[in-house]
Amino acid sequence: MQRLARVETDTAAPHVGECVTIKVALAGQPNVGKSTIFNGLTGMNQHVGNWPGKTVEQKTGGCMRGDKQFDFVDLPGTYSLTANSVEERVARDYILHERPDVVVAVVDAAIPERSLYLLAELLLLPAPVVLVLNMMDVAAQEGIQVEPRVLEAALGIPVAPMAATKGQGFEALLEAVVAVWEGAYPYNPHRPVILPAHQTVLEELITWVAAAVPKPYPADWVALKLLEGDDEIVALMQSALPAEMWTRVHDTLLSHEDAILDIAGARYAWIARMIRAAVVRPKVGQMGLTARLDRVLTHPLWGTLALLGVLAVVFWLTYAIGSPLQGWLDALIQQGAGALHDTLQGTLPHWTIDLLADGLIGGAGMVVTFLPILVIFFAVLGFLEDTGYMARAAYITDRFMHAMGLHGKSFLPLLLGFGCNVPAILGTRIIETKRARWLTILLAPLIPCTARMAVIAILAPVFFGRAAVWVAWGLVAVNLGVLAVLGIVFHRFVLKGEQSMFIMELPLYHLPNARTIGLYVWQNVVAFLQKAGTVILAASVVVWVLSYFPADGDVTQSYLAWIGRGLAPIGALMGLPWMLMIALLTSFVAKENTIATLGVLYGNFEATLPALITPPAALGFLIVQMLFIPCVATVAAVKQETRSWAWTLLSLGLMLVISLGAGILVYQVGTLLAGG
Amino acid sequence: MVPLTALQPGQAGLIHQLRGGHRFVSRLAALGFTPGAPVTVTRNHGIGPLIVAVRETQVALGRGEANHVIVYLEEDGDAAVSQG
Numbered sequence: 001m002q003r004l005a006r007v008e009t010d011t012a013a014p015h016v017g018e019c020v021t022i023k024v025a026l027a028g029q030p031n032v033g034k035s036t037i038f039n040g041l042t043g044m045n046q047h048v049g050n051w052p053g054k055t056v057e058q059k060t061g062g063c064m065r066g067d068k069q070f071d072f073v074d075l076p077g078t079y080s081l082t083a084n085s086v087e088e089r090v091a092r093d094y095i096l097h098e099r100p101d102v103v104v105a106v107v108d109a110a111i112p113e114r115s116l117y118l119l120a121e122l123l124l125l126p127a128p129v130v131l132v133l134n135m136m137d138v139a140a141q142e143g144i145q146v147e148p149r150v151l152e153a154a155l156g157i158p159v160a161p162m163a164a165t166k167g168q169g170f171e172a173l174l175e176a177v178v179a180v181w182e183g184a185y186p187y188n189p190h191r192p193v194i195l196p197a198h199q200t201v202l203e204e205l206i207t208w209v210a211a212a213v214p215k216p217y218p219a220d221w222v223a224l225k226l227l228e229g230d231d232e233i234v235a236l237m238q239s240a241l242p243a244e245m246w247t248r249v250h251d252t253l254l255s256h257e258d259a260i261l262d263i264a265g266a267r268y269a270w271i272a273r274m275i276r277a278a279v280v281r282p283k284v285g286q287m288g289l290t291a292r293l294d295r296v297l298t299h300p301l302w303g304t305l306a307l308l309g310v311l312a313v314v315f316w317l318t319y320a321i322g323s324p325l326q327g328w329l330d331a332l333i334q335q336g337a338g339a340l341h342d343t344l345q346g347t348l349p350h351w352t353i354d355l356l357a358d359g360l361i362g363g364a365g366m367v368v369t370f371l372p373i374l375v376i377f378f379a380v381l382g383f384l385e386d387t388g389y390m391a392r393a394a395y396i397t398d399r400f401m402h403a404m405g406l407h408g409k410s411f412l413p414l415l416l417g418f419g420c421n422v423p424a425i426l427g428t429r430i431i432e433t434k435r436a437r438w439l440t441i442l443l444a445p446l447i448p449c450t451a452r453m454a455v456i457a458i459l460a461p462v463f464f465g466r467a468a469v470w471v472a473w474g475l476v477a478v479n480l481g482v483l484a485v486l487g488i489v490f491h492r493f494v495l496k497g498e499q500s501m502f503i504m505e506l507p508l509y510h511l512p513n514a515r516t517i518g519l520y521v522w523q524n525v526v527a528f529l530q531k532a533g534t535v536i537l538a539a540s541v542v543v544w545v546l547s548y549f550p551a552d553g554d555v556t557q558s559y560l561a562w563i564g565r566g567l568a569p570i571g572a573l574m575g576l577p578w579m580l581m582i583a584l585l586t587s588f589v590a591k592e593n594t595i596a597t598l599g600v601l602y603g604n605f606e607a608t609l610p611a612l613i614t615p616p617a618a619l620g621f622l623i624v625q626m627l628f629i630p631c632v633a634t635v636a637a638v639k640q641e642t643r644s645w646a647w648t649l650l651s652l653g654l655m656l657v658i659s660l661g662a663g664i665l666v667y668q669v670g671t672l673l674a675g676g
Numbered sequence: 677m678v679p680l681t682a683l684q685p686g687q688a689g690l691i692h693q694l695r696g697g698h699r700f701v702s703r704l705a706a707l708g709f710t711p712g713a714p715v716t717v718t719r720n721h722g723i724g725p726l727i728v729a730v731r732e733t734q735v736a737l738g739r740g741e742a743n744h745v746i747v748y749l750e751e752d753g754d755a756a757v758s759q760g
Contacts, residue, residue: 080705112732113731114707229698260698265712268710294727300724407725502736503707505733505735
């Protein structure tokens with residue numbers, strides 16, 4: 001209420017027009033609640049994109065307070081600012097090159113020591129820093145007392161306490177930012193210093209490199225990063241320095257290879273001094289909520305069972321609530337298309353009406369019907385993510401992922417794949433090494449998404465009646481089995497070397513924030529709609545055109561039929577008529593197209609199909625459907641994230657060979673067994 | 677001095693050394709694995725990753741990674757403590 005009231009009085013202020021802009025960068029380690037603060041500051045007024053030339057998400061947004069416009073950039077969450085990962089480079093490059101007016105450093109008040117490490121690095125860069133002590137509520141709950149004023153006195157920079165999930169502290173943060181920006185705050189940071197043992201060598205390095213350091217890098221920072229062994233800065237100075245000077249620098253660095261540990265150690269010693277008076281911890285032996293929950297949730301047996309239980313609930317919620325909604329939407333859209341058909345009758349050429357009603361509305365409608373399922377699925381995953389549970393799921397699954405040369409972090413994007421493969425491919429960004437990331441991208445399309453499950457849910461009962469449930473489970477198992485085998489094969493024989501490290505923080509559990517979950521769902525759904533909506537819509541129009549012309553609506557004489565007859569020899573190997581090959585082919589546009597195509601080609605396929613193909617052929621068809629090349633939106637995502645046509649085509653080719661191979665095998669063996 | 681993987685759940689020690697490539701050392705150092713820092717193993721079941729408490733945080737470490745973190749055990753760590 002207070003916030004709202006303030007905004008109103010501010011906007012009523014007379015000096016509209018002389019607006020000033022303050023550029024603010026939000027920095028912080030992962031899991032400190034930075035996104036919640038960013039979302040709280042910007043609300044829906046935010047833009048999600050990529051950092052230029054990088055597959056790292058960039059969020060920007062703004063807000064107004066009186067005559068001041070705040071432009072926020074959410075830097076990637078990183079533990080430090082050494083060039084260990086692309087995120088760390090992005091974060092420090094932004095501060096160095098774009099020069100924000102103020103950097104807001106977010107730390108978790110419940111783990112002040114660890115999360116202040118990033119501040120120790122930020123204070124060395126040329127931008128004033130405001131410190132946010134977030135999660136004051138969680139700290140209190142864990143029995144940790146933090147005194148912001150005492151910390152502020154020790155650090156010499158403004159410290160703003162917050163409980164972002166409860167909406168507390170936002171206005172005070174903005175006031176602190178303004179105070180620093182206007183110069184009203186006596187900004188006088190106490191920066192960490194290097195250990196005496198390395199002081200001389202650091203000063204030596206500074207004098208050696210100072211003249212050659214390119215803009216905008218500060219010389220003392222470059223010298224420190226050299227001593228830390230930072231790849232990027234080492235490369236930078238190697239090319240900037242004259243050869244003989246570089247040799248001198250290089251030799252010095254070689255004899256101080258251990259410096260990184262001392263530098264990090266000195267930073268932690270500095271943190272200990274800063275928080276000595278400001279933080280009071282509970283007595284040792286007191287068990288917090290996190291420790292109590294983790295006794296079960298990270299236990300090798302109970303934790304695995306708990307994870308299976310959690311997954312069961314996730315899928316049950318998704319389908320129990322989502323499927324009826326999907327059916328209802330589907331009926332609604334078909335009704336709408338029918339109504340449109342009737343209204344336009346006679347006003348336009350009949351093929352235009354068919355294109356509008358069947359091609360456009362049919363295509364777009366198909367996408368829309370999946371929204372309820374996706375919204376529920378992402379909401380449940382967002383909830384789990386925001387509580388801190390997902391890191392435990394990654395920990396539990398790590399041992400299973402190891403066989404494929406992956407580790408626990410690959411579990412999360414694969415899980416997303418059960419909703420839709422597109423966000424799964426985008427979700428692989430959390431995986432640090434290229435090898436593990438590309439392998440996960442290759443495997444993700446084998447996860448049966450909601451669209452493929454919808455096709456199975458309709459077709460399995462048509463062919464197998466009461467046994468349909470078991471067939472459906474079996475098909476999911478086949479997909480996961482193929483995924484595991486492919487992963488193991490690639491790990492053992494194809495992508496050798498560069499083993500990825502598994503180093504992952506398990507954050508404290510906390511109550512999830514509705515707004516954070518809402519935005520998580522929103523962003524995932526928008527990504528799906530943009531990618532899937534546009535591509536699928538365009539492709540369904542193309543398919544419609546192919547199925548309509550040149551015979552004016554007679555599918556059996558259309559271009560599509562012509563293509564289908566060309567595929568008949570492959571179909572024959574699987575016991576499938578050309579219509580089913582066309583159904584498969586159109587599933588490349590969107591998986592659910594299979595049903596629509598069968599509807600167009602056979603009319604009431606539920607009644608006619610079982611008589612037309614044998615059970616082995618039917619089973620083979622369902623298996624091919626599940627393993628077939630991913631939909632065009634997924635392929636686009638694979639290309640976008642790997643930026644490699646070779647890998648994209650390899651992924652397509654593999655899926656094609658595996659799916660058709662499996663279909664042929666099932667049909668031939670099945671027929672043989674039935675015949676014998 | 678033993679690798680972290682040799683510690684039973686509940687056992688504590690002090691970091692002595694990180695053995696590994698530059699990237700590995702740098703990442704763990706940022707998370708608080710610096711010489712002299714106290715660590716407690718919370719999960720170690722012979723297979724699969726460990727969970728280690730360091731600087732107020734629970735960190736999951738693959739066995740390969742944990743093998744390269746060398747610690748003083750608490751029993752023989754008294755000398756190290758008084759040094760620190």
